[in-house]
Amino acid sequence: MQTNKPIKVDTVIVGAGSAGLSALREVRRYTDDFLVVNDGHWGTTCAAVGCMPSKALIEAAHAFHRRLTFEEFGIQGAEGLRANIPAVLARVRRMRDGFVKGPESVPDKLGDRAVSGRARLLGPGRLEVNGDEIEARAIILTPGSRPVVPGPWRTFGDRILTTDSLFEQDDLPRRIAVVGMGAIGVEMAQALARLGLDVAGFDAAETLAGIDDRQVLEAFRPLIEAEMGLHTGASAELEDAGGTIRVSGAGGVFKADAVLVAIGRRPNIDGLGLDTLGVPLDDKGMPRIDPATLRIGEMQVFLAGDANGYRPLLHESADEGHIAGRMAAPDASDHGLCRRTALSIVFSSPQVARVGPPLSDLDEDTTVSGNADFSDQPRARIAQTAAGLLRLHAERETGRLLAAEMCVPAAEHLAHLLALAVERQMTVADMLAMPFYHPVLEEGLRSALRDLAKGVAAVGGSDLSDCKPMGHDALD
Numbered sequence: 001m002q003t004n005k006p007i008k009v010d011t012v013i014v015g016a017g018s019a020g021l022s023a024l025r026e027v028r029r030y031t032d033d034f035l036v037v038n039d040g041h042w043g044t045t046c047a048a049v050g051c052m053p054s055k056a057l058i059e060a061a062h063a064f065h066r067r068l069t070f071e072e073f074g075i076q077g078a079e080g081l082r083a084n085i086p087a088v089l090a091r092v093r094r095m096r097d098g099f100v101k102g103p104e105s106v107p108d109k110l111g112d113r114a115v116s117g118r119a120r121l122l123g124p125g126r127l128e129v130n131g132d133e134i135e136a137r138a139i140i141l142t143p144g145s146r147p148v149v150p151g152p153w154r155t156f157g158d159r160i161l162t163t164d165s166l167f168e169q170d171d172l173p174r175r176i177a178v179v180g181m182g183a184i185g186v187e188m189a190q191a192l193a194r195l196g197l198d199v200a201g202f203d204a205a206e207t208l209a210g211i212d213d214r215q216v217l218e219a220f221r222p223l224i225e226a227e228m229g230l231h232t233g234a235s236a237e238l239e240d241a242g243g244t245i246r247v248s249g250a251g252g253v254f255k256a257d258a259v260l261v262a263i264g265r266r267p268n269i270d271g272l273g274l275d276t277l278g279v280p281l282d283d284k285g286m287p288r289i290d291p292a293t294l295r296i297g298e299m300q301v302f303l304a305g306d307a308n309g310y311r312p313l314l315h316e317s318a319d320e321g322h323i324a325g326r327m328a329a330p331d332a333s334d335h336g337l338c339r340r341t342a343l344s345i346v347f348s349s350p351q352v353a354r355v356g357p358p359l360s361d362l363d364e365d366t367t368v369s370g371n372a373d374f375s376d377q378p379r380a381r382i383a384q385t386a387a388g389l390l391r392l393h394a395e396r397e398t399g400r401l402l403a404a405e406m407c408v409p410a411a412e413h414l415a416h417l418l419a420l421a422v423e424r425q426m427t428v429a430d431m432l433a434m435p436f437y438h439p440v441l442e443e444g445l446r447s448a449l450r451d452l453a454k455g456v457a458a459v460g461g462s463d464l465s466d467c468k469p470m471g472h473d474a475l476d
Contacts, residue, residue: 015142019305019321026325061191121273173257185262200229200254212358219389292336351411356403370452
């Protein structure tokens with residue numbers, strides 16, 4: 001749609017991922033005079049290559065792994081089961097294709113207001129798309145991110161995989177090294193191992209799955225190490241070994257047919273023109289943003305979603321799109337919107353979750369902690385999933401719950417309950433006043449709360465917090 005004169009619109013959204021589509025919902029509340037500019041596939045990272053297809057693979061892996069408990073349940077015949085990897089991957093893609101239908105339909109629904117092309121800022125309120133100059137009162141930048149792959153590793157061609165390419169494979173080789181054991185790396189490494197592949201994990205850091213709490217890490221590491229080779233604490237080195245890739249690091253060596261690189265994602269801000277805004281940029285080319293408004297400086301330019309690196313998670317990207325869309329309105333207030341309690345979940349087994357700030361950010365002089373060991377939790381023992389540790393942290397004087405970190409069965413559910421408690425500033429006594437059914441995993445939460453209550457100066461509330469252990473699983 002090349003023209004000689006600048007195209008004038010009220011608002012431009014750059015990027016049609018989770019943050020961009022969330023921003024669009026808010027923008028449409030105050031104007032129909034907008035453009036959505038998207039470079040590449042019209043489908044969110046989450047639906048196309050992230051959280052949704054990865055969970056489909058993980059569920060298949062956990063279902064197959066379940067056969068190892070059959071004998072304990074008195075079920076026979078597990079030795080005759082096998083994982084058909086091409087069929088597993090075909091189902092992942094079928095599921096994925098259903099999830100992306102909504103985002104992919106955006107161009108048809110928006111018509112001329114949807115533009116496929118690469119946007120570049122020309123300054124505050126100005127940008128260029130496909131050779132056209134566009135002037136806008138407000139610009140919302142949600143360009144997303146892409147997997148990081150070191151340049152030299154690209155010489156291995158299609159033997160280097162990322163989550164952008166993993167789910168497109170018709171089949172997988174027998175030996176896969178996973179480099180990067182953060183949330184995505186741990187999830188994928190365990191899933192591939194549980195599907196019967198030979199897997200080794202490498203990471204320059206000692207931590208796993210982004211775990212901050214040392215005690216939780218010490219409980220989690222042996223559980224993962226029992227399923228694959230694990231080499232952490234030194235950078236991985238890759239070299240061609242005549243048809244295979246020799247991966248070495250932290251004293252470990254693994255010959256891989258392919259390497260899944262999961263060392264992070266890079267914001268798509270190169271070539272975006274942030275340098276034309278007249279604000280300072282850090283050494284990665286990123287401007288400072290206000291997390292309550294997502295505004296860059298004092299301009300009507302906003303940077304939301306994965307691209308700003310603040311909290312690169314789907315629910316946070318959706319919130320940031322919402323915030324940016326609200327703040328871009330002509331009559332928006334200046335004070336911004338409060339952010340929700342931080343929540344992250346890793347879909348490993350056991351699941352890893354964190355609620356609130358990491359333990360390393362809390363004041364150890366004013367914080368008290370409580371634990372629950374899930375390796376002996378009754379409901380988990382019945383399900384043959386007993387493993388892991390739950391840690392809770394509260395203010396010593398008031399008992400107000402501050403944070404939690406865990407590696408326990410069904411952590412996704414406990415984490416949401418705890419996130420609500422932190423958000424509502426509930427105390428240990430408030431939590432203990434809740435009913436706890438029997439037998440449920442939440443009884444493990446009660447155990448952690450009772451342990452936490454021992455260090456709180458003024459517990460108050462339910463007298464159950466003062467009960468001494470009775471030696472009865474249903475009551476302790």
